[in-house]
Amino acid sequence: MAKLLTGLRVVRASDGDRPRFLRLAGRWLFGFYWMVVFVPLHVVTDSGVEQRDAVGLRIVRRTARS
Template sequence: MRRFGAILLDGLLALIAGYVALNSADHAGLPALQTFYAVAGAAFGLSFLNHVLLTRIAGASLGKFAVRTRVVREADASRPRLPRLFRRWLGGYLFLVVWIIAACFDMEDDPEDFCGVRLVRYQDLQALIPAYGR
């Protein structure tokens, strides 16, 4: 359920950014195509900043912070680099529906991540740090 909560919060943030862009474009009187570009740019831009840049800097997106989880590399529990996070962000749009269905029907507790990145509870990561000396 933590994964679903993080997805919900992160998605809501992107929708809010799109809504704010839509209102701004309406007040500016932009044509429909430019309004679409503004809404898509705001929503995907905030999503990119949240899922790629913030996760690289802080280890989690805003939604993941809220549910107290972190994103780590599967191989060594270190913080993933930008190319891996970027691939995960793009792939997340493709696999989002599958992850939601799996979470809703308890089909799999922790779906495999195709980029070698895992979502872990913050308290488990804190217990692991002394063992690795980080």
């Protein structure tokens, strides 16, 4: 719902098409893993860890269609 309100969408990095369910579920699980492992590590060590694209998906801004 938040992506809809902010005008964002999730696409495949390879071709910009809509992702399938398994890829979306993998990204969702990766988000939990990232939150549990890397966020506390970053807070404790104050490191410059950056999140990478998970399972070949990216979040992009929607364009206005004419």
